[in-house]
Amino acid sequence: MFELLNEMLSYTFIQRAMIVGSIVSLAAALLGVSLVLKRYSMIGDGLSHVGFGALAIAMALGWAPLAFTVPVVIIAALLLLRLSESSKIKGDAAIGMIATAALAIGVTVISLTRSANADVSGYLFGSILVISKDEVTLSLILGGAVLILFVLFYRRIFTVTFDEAFAKATGLNTGLYNTLIAVLTAVTIVLGMRLMGAMLISSLVIFPALTAMRLHKRFLSVTLTAAIVSLVSFLIGIILSYLFSTPAGASVVLVNAAFFLVFSLIARIRNRS
Amino acid sequence: MPLISVKDAAFAYDGQIVLSKVSFDVNPGDYLCVVGENGSGKSTLMKGLLGLVKPVKGSITLADGLNRDEIGYLPQQNLTQRDFPASVREVVESGIRSRSLFLTREDKERADAMMGLMEIGQLKHRSFMELSGGQRQRVLLARALCATKKLLLLDEPTAGLDPVVARDLYKTIQKINQENGIAIIMISHDVHTAAQYATHMLHLRQTPLFYGKPDEYLSTYHGQCFAGGVCCV
Ligand SMILES: Nc1ncnc2c1ncn2[C@@H]1O[C@H](COP(=O)(O)OP(=O)(O)OP(=O)(O)O)[C@@H](O)[C@H]1O
Ligand SMILES: [Mg+2]
Numbered sequence: 001m002f003e004l005l006n007e008m009l010s011y012t013f014i015q016r017a018m019i020v021g022s023i024v025s026l027a028a029a030l031l032g033v034s035l036v037l038k039r040y041s042m043i044g045d046g047l048s049h050v051g052f053g054a055l056a057i058a059m060a061l062g063w064a065p066l067a068f069t070v071p072v073v074i075i076a077a078l079l080l081l082r083l084s085e086s087s088k089i090k091g092d093a094a095i096g097m098i099a100t101a102a103l104a105i106g107v108t109v110i111s112l113t114r115s116a117n118a119d120v121s122g123y124l125f126g127s128i129l130v131i132s133k134d135e136v137t138l139s140l141i142l143g144g145a146v147l148i149l150f151v152l153f154y155r156r157i158f159t160v161t162f163d164e165a166f167a168k169a170t171g172l173n174t175g176l177y178n179t180l181i182a183v184l185t186a187v188t189i190v191l192g193m194r195l196m197g198a199m200l201i202s203s204l205v206i207f208p209a210l211t212a213m214r215l216h217k218r219f220l221s222v223t224l225t226a227a228i229v230s231l232v233s234f235l236i237g238i239i240l241s242y243l244f245s246t247p248a249g250a251s252v253v254l255v256n257a258a259f260f261l262v263f264s265l266i267a268r269i270r271n272r273s
Numbered sequence: 274m275p276l277i278s279v280k281d282a283a284f285a286y287d288g289q290i291v292l293s294k295v296s297f298d299v300n301p302g303d304y305l306c307v308v309g310e311n312g313s314g315k316s317t318l319m320k321g322l323l324g325l326v327k328p329v330k331g332s333i334t335l336a337d338g339l340n341r342d343e344i345g346y347l348p349q350q351n352l353t354q355r356d357f358p359a360s361v362r363e364v365v366e367s368g369i370r371s372r373s374l375f376l377t378r379e380d381k382e383r384a385d386a387m388m389g390l391m392e393i394g395q396l397k398h399r400s401f402m403e404l405s406g407g408q409r410q411r412v413l414l415a416r417a418l419c420a421t422k423k424l425l426l427l428d429e430p431t432a433g434l435d436p437v438v439a440r441d442l443y444k445t446i447q448k449i450n451q452e453n454g455i456a457i458i459m460i461s462h463d464v465h466t467a468a469q470y471a472t473h474m475l476h477l478r479q480t481p482l483f484y485g486k487p488d489e490y491l492s493t494y495h496g497q498c499f500a501g502g503v504c505c506v
Binding site (some may be wrong): 037089152153155158159162165166167168169170172188213217218219220221222242 | 320323324325340342343344345346348354357358359360363364366367368370374375376384400402403416420426
């Protein structure tokens, strides 16, 4: 086991993937608890599609991928948040519309600029080989930001997530906290997208929270469990992907799914006894 | 200077006016009871006072010395938090508005005291979603009390409570009102009991039909009708 890890870490690209992936998994799980409970988890899915479209455009035009994609996805996050908050428009339908349109733009741009269709799958399902130094730096900053904000504002995040009307009525700036969560989600998704793939990244937001909620009925334990499950799933997933030469993103998602099944099973057994 | 001053306020959803021509003041120590049939605009008015909906006309002014984080609020029962993983303690403590990021010992003692007042101390470590409807209501009341420093707004606080707890709750609210001088605004369908404790009554039906003292209210046509007396609507 130790030797295996040593061998894996001797590759620079795996080191990078490990750093970025661990941080993204942790951040996605923490943000995911809030997003899932507020029934905003579709936002994660929508954002990954927008990120895919933006990334394709940046690549086609030769722009720096992160410098272009991050702001575009942040703007999309704020827009989607507005849409989900307003009761007039059907929020989820609007997200679906924007997401598929962005996906279509991305696919079109890629097919116009590259000859081989194989490249598309790298974007859609992720690749472990493409992580740049910038992304490592950015994910260290992001990871730090998410963790610090979570610890510092943990109580307020709970209050806003549990009952937004009460939080607002009793003087919390709910708009600020929602915006913060949306922006951090956007950055997390963009960072995780290259590694996990646009199609799969949103599962990092959804799975850990739902898995944790199978067994836990307190917010603190749900949050901690989600974070641990997410991190462990990522590490197991990346090792499996190395051993069996399977795509990293898909392997991580499968491990997450396995955890979900195991937790569900334990909950079943516990309820029966 | 009144804590809250409402002047000719009107509220609308999607351009449709649901409540209009509302004017009243709430002074420190007041106990205002808002009554009216379902859909008459009571909850809307309360949300207006809390800044959750904006009046389309007129104004709602908070006193200079009154911050939003000194107001406690019990929302009307809703079902959205039913499957939310949270312990009773986590929910009650979320009512505490302190400047510091983490709870101090006094904050925790305050939360404990409010749970004691609502007689849910023994439920502290239970999960909120596993409680009965009435127990949940008491937890949310304790949360509202934690947030209360100058003003407490209650939207049908006794809905779902058994008669003994409901009676005790009215007594508790009266105590908070009289001993701590906290102003109360309460929505209730329990007109008789409410009129017993309130200093002011407001009867709404898309617009105020009555605003004044409780004993006057009970002798008016609407009051008699609403308190279960004989009347024709
Ligand atoms: N979010 C909303 N969107 C559109 N219309 C609304 C909304 N909330 C309330 N209304 C409408 O506003 C009117 C007043 O509603 P409100 O909730 O204030 O009534 P209420 O007096 O509190 O009734 P109840 O006794 O049933 O609680 C109703 O006609 C209702 O249909
Ligand atoms: Mg109501």
